[in-house]
Amino acid sequence: MSDQPISRYPVPRLEDLPEDIRARILQVQEKSGFIPNVFLALAHRPAEWRAFFAYHDALMEKEGGLTKAEREMIVVATSGANDCQYCVVAHGAILRVRAKNPLVADQVAVNYRKADIAPRQKAMLDFAMKVALDSGRIGEADFAALREQGFSDEDIWDIGAIAAFFGLSNRMANLTNMRPNDEFYLLGRLPKAK
Amino acid sequence: MSDQPISRYPVPRLEDLPEDIRARILQVQEKSGFIPNVFLALAHRPAEWRAFFAYHDALMEKEGGLTKAEREMIVVATSGANDCQYCVVAHGAILRVRAKNPLVADQVAVNYRKADIAPRQKAMLDFAMKVALDSGRIGEADFAALREQGFSDEDIWDIGAIAAFFGLSNRMANLTNMRPNDEFYLLGRLPKAK
Amino acid sequence: MSDQPISRYPVPRLEDLPEDIRARILQVQEKSGFIPNVFLALAHRPAEWRAFFAYHDALMEKEGGLTKAEREMIVVATSGANDCQYCVVAHGAILRVRAKNPLVADQVAVNYRKADIAPRQKAMLDFAMKVALDSGRIGEADFAALREQGFSDEDIWDIGAIAAFFGLSNRMANLTNMRPNDEFYLLGRLPKAK
Amino acid sequence: MSDQPISRYPVPRLEDLPEDIRARILQVQEKSGFIPNVFLALAHRPAEWRAFFAYHDALMEKEGGLTKAEREMIVVATSGANDCQYCVVAHGAILRVRAKNPLVADQVAVNYRKADIAPRQKAMLDFAMKVALDSGRIGEADFAALREQGFSDEDIWDIGAIAAFFGLSNRMANLTNMRPNDEFYLLGRLPKAK
Amino acid sequence: MSDQPISRYPVPRLEDLPEDIRARILQVQEKSGFIPNVFLALAHRPAEWRAFFAYHDALMEKEGGLTKAEREMIVVATSGANDCQYCVVAHGAILRVRAKNPLVADQVAVNYRKADIAPRQKAMLDFAMKVALDSGRIGEADFAALREQGFSDEDIWDIGAIAAFFGLSNRMANLTNMRPNDEFYLLGRLPKAK
Amino acid sequence: MSDQPISRYPVPRLEDLPEDIRARILQVQEKSGFIPNVFLALAHRPAEWRAFFAYHDALMEKEGGLTKAEREMIVVATSGANDCQYCVVAHGAILRVRAKNPLVADQVAVNYRKADIAPRQKAMLDFAMKVALDSGRIGEADFAALREQGFSDEDIWDIGAIAAFFGLSNRMANLTNMRPNDEFYLLGRLPKAK
Secondary structure, eight states: OTTSOSOSSOOOOGGGSOHHHHHHHHHHHHHHSSOOHHHHHGGGSHHHHHHHHHHHHHHHTSOSSSOHHHHHHHHHHHHHHTTOHHHHHHHHHHHHHHHTOSSHHHHHHHHGGGSSSOHHHHHHHHHHHHHHHHGGGOOHHHHHHHHHTTOOHHHHHHHHHHHHHHHHHHHHHHHHTOOOOGGGGTTTOSGGGO | OTTSOSOSSOOOOGGGSOHHHHHHHHHHHHHHSSOOHHHHHGGGSHHHHHHHHHHHHHHHTSOSSSOHHHHHHHHHHHHHHTTOHHHHHHHHHHHHHHHTOSSHHHHHHHHGGGSSSOHHHHHHHHHHHHHHHHGGGOOHHHHHHHHHTTOOHHHHHHHHHHHHHHHHHHHHHHHHTOOOOGGGGTTTOSGGGO | OTTSOSOSSOOOOGGGSOHHHHHHHHHHHHHHSSOOHHHHHGGGSHHHHHHHHHHHHHHHTSOSSSOHHHHHHHHHHHHHHTTOHHHHHHHHHHHHHHHTOSSHHHHHHHHGGGSSSOHHHHHHHHHHHHHHHHGGGOOHHHHHHHHHTTOOHHHHHHHHHHHHHHHHHHHHHHHHTOOOOGGGGTTTOSGGGO | OTTSOSOSSOOOOGGGSOHHHHHHHHHHHHHHSSOOHHHHHGGGSHHHHHHHHHHHHHHHTSOSSSOHHHHHHHHHHHHHHTTOHHHHHHHHHHHHHHHTOSSHHHHHHHHGGGSSSOHHHHHHHHHHHHHHHHGGGOOHHHHHHHHHTTOOHHHHHHHHHHHHHHHHHHHHHHHHTOOOOGGGGTTTOSGGGO | OTTSOSOSSOOOOGGGSOHHHHHHHHHHHHHHSSOOHHHHHGGGSHHHHHHHHHHHHHHHTSOSSSOHHHHHHHHHHHHHHTTOHHHHHHHHHHHHHHHTOSSHHHHHHHHGGGSSSOHHHHHHHHHHHHHHHHGGGOOHHHHHHHHHTTOOHHHHHHHHHHHHHHHHHHHHHHHHTOOOOGGGGTTTOSGGGO | OTTSOSOSSOOOOGGGSOHHHHHHHHHHHHHHSSOOHHHHHGGGSHHHHHHHHHHHHHHHTSOSSSOHHHHHHHHHHHHHHTTOHHHHHHHHHHHHHHHTOSSHHHHHHHHGGGSSSOHHHHHHHHHHHHHHHHGGGOOHHHHHHHHHTTOOHHHHHHHHHHHHHHHHHHHHHHHHTOOOOGGGGTTTOSGGGO
């Protein structure tokens, strides 16, 4: 299966990449044990690659009111709604690891309303889905509902921005026919893997 | 997590069930090592239970032009479209086992168009999705497209009937808030589990 | 018009059918004066036929909090939403007979919100439509709304299960291009026919 | 049942109507044996009434390539798509009378693709539905498809204009909660009634 | 650009038109400085032309609780929802002139929820959009919401009827591929043009 | 009107911004004569601001097979589909300037199928809309259609990436309730302004 192309577009060899991109990729490989295909597939366009991962890090690595597991819930739920196989599989794995919960990713991917998550998290995902699917109707009532659950306005920006950014990511993955690495499927599913 | 209710409705105890239902359930438990929750949740209504599993077996256990893995592909793809967590998780597991492929179920659940399956199988799922989502528009052109892929008219009935039957199953799972067994999530994912 | 095929698939002759199926069909013919085409079209697959009618009877012939007319309202409203000509025409006739009301079936088929039915029945059909069209969003609020109208949880199961079962039936009718008998169109419309 | 209001809005008495409107209404009553409620409900606004029926007559009473039955098919199919009970019931009756066919209206109302009508008429209804539901995508290919079925460009204007005009009519009926006369339900269903 | 056809259909010359139609068109030209293309494109069918403009005037020129600018807001918002280029451009111009506001038309055309209009006007447009897109679900709650904003039942008829009439207009413009006059684009945008 | 807030979130003062951000903003102000609100509204989050504009420039300022006007067409068409007032108004202005055409932006915003653009540009926008609205169904046939119009695979990446990036931008504008500058509305509409 690993012979399948990971993108419709040419995928650069590590050694042909600009130094900064190669360094980051090697660092990820070091940490994860493999290179997630998104790093290679998007490297076909170095300038876009740099902006993409800068944006990603600004949202996913920052401090804030959302836990890292909650951010991954947003990614998995909205990527499911956007029919993005790469992001559901890859971020499903990260969600399992971050939440230390082997079940939650598959639940959220299909129907977060029935997942083993808190009511506050379901409200968070209701809003993320509205950003993903019907952002023109976002209004004060949506903000009020989240504030009632204890989210600050900065948290709400985070929720919306993560949904918006992965909407971009989902579309790029669908455009390039990006293939999830085989490694993601099992990650975080086994007690020892946590 | 196993303390969570498996249905919004009362779940009968095995010993309170009619003999025929209990016998079938014990047989499944014997074979699978656990009792899939659908057998217990639907047993709240024995007459419906009997009809449900008779229908299930008539479609899923019969001989025919579709392999058992292909039938499970239909279940997983259409259950995803119907937002049914129970069926995606449970039949995703069965699909992995039947296809001897740990990746295919997650792929089909999110977007079968990008799954590691044959073009003939994608055509099969195109039709299953039309039955699930827009059956009033089924016409001769749909039959012609499937015949071109080598499906007989009896195969087409099978594809359509499986999509239709699991549409019923998906709605019952959503009505009862049926919870997938924890065991399903890992089933068929490990080399040794196959 | 009666020369038109009643199914895309071969329709068995009565004398070629298994004894149990033929007996039931003759009994229906005795009672109704004609054989509704669904009995013949589905008999192409005897095992599925048996499960289908066992399920049908378990939902439509049982005792319970819903009147028989109310059950037919569910069938007509959801079959309209599923674009199923056979079920709207056939069950529209049965609804007219059961409700002793020559107008209600045509009203419910187009827009039940404007039909001559009770508010409680409109709430019942709101829920049935959600099961038919968006079952993944069923939640506690839906159950609460029905309980407020006096429905028990068992009634709610009935409403949901009828919508789910006829969703299967609608899809099989669309798959097989099932043709409603000419007799249905006039049934229950004339004062004397009641 | 005849005690039910026929509109959310005040309905003028015949004797209070302007002479031209009353004359037309009496003429219709003379011909049909009853006054279709649309004539009374819309008379709440005489200026709009006059424009409405002038438009109606310009499309439905003129000579042209479409038979009167075909024009009513367009009304019934698009009114079904617009969830308009009044127009499906009232124009279903007229369609039965015009087509001298007691079955065709119920078939077209639910799913014209499976009705006992000619392929040319199904193409006509495909276009009418596009005008009703997605007119922004009408393009040369749609015109070409109809020309291939023998429709002239003037016929295509008729098809589109009828779908557009009854879209207005459907919305007015839904706005005013217009009730179809009981008389419509049976009209054209009995051999002698033709 | 002015060489582009203004309709898919033949456009009559002014001198070939019936006297009443030509008189009205010359009057409009006198007042506006140009002939809006809708007057010429629809004149291909004089009887429909007369009914169309009689209906238009009955709704847009009458007295009533809605200002003329508010009526144009309804036209612009619903024409946007119906993908009608002619009506958004032409009535956007009229809205700018009537509201003496060079910004409001572009705002309403894209997303009236974020336009510089009063809450009462947003409620008015919520209802107009329901009439345009989902009239079968109009119910008492919609009327109550508008009454709370101070609209009378006659105002509500006006809102609904304008949305319904321009739904017809939008579909005719899309059917005929009607082209907005170049003059509309700049109208009402410049301080001096008001 | 200029007193209206430009964002739901706090908007930093120029002098409080990091040097690199302030410098870029002053440069834009120098060139355009005003500061487009997106530069200020997004500056609430400097790290995201930097990634956003780096991404923007990578797609919109690069060399390639698409003209700058064509890129703006993509922005306007997809922003209309995403109900984003800010982007339709702001990029509508830029499109008018880039295309040296005062009409094209309003046409594309409502219905690009009827705009004064080349067939090749309509094909480009068909694909952009699929990326914006249904990216999970992108397949080889879409690529083939664009190649037939002379687009290279790199051009297709550009089309898709612009649609994807502005999908993010649209959602951020809707999240923050971003207000278009009054200056945009008239830009590029007057002969002298070109």
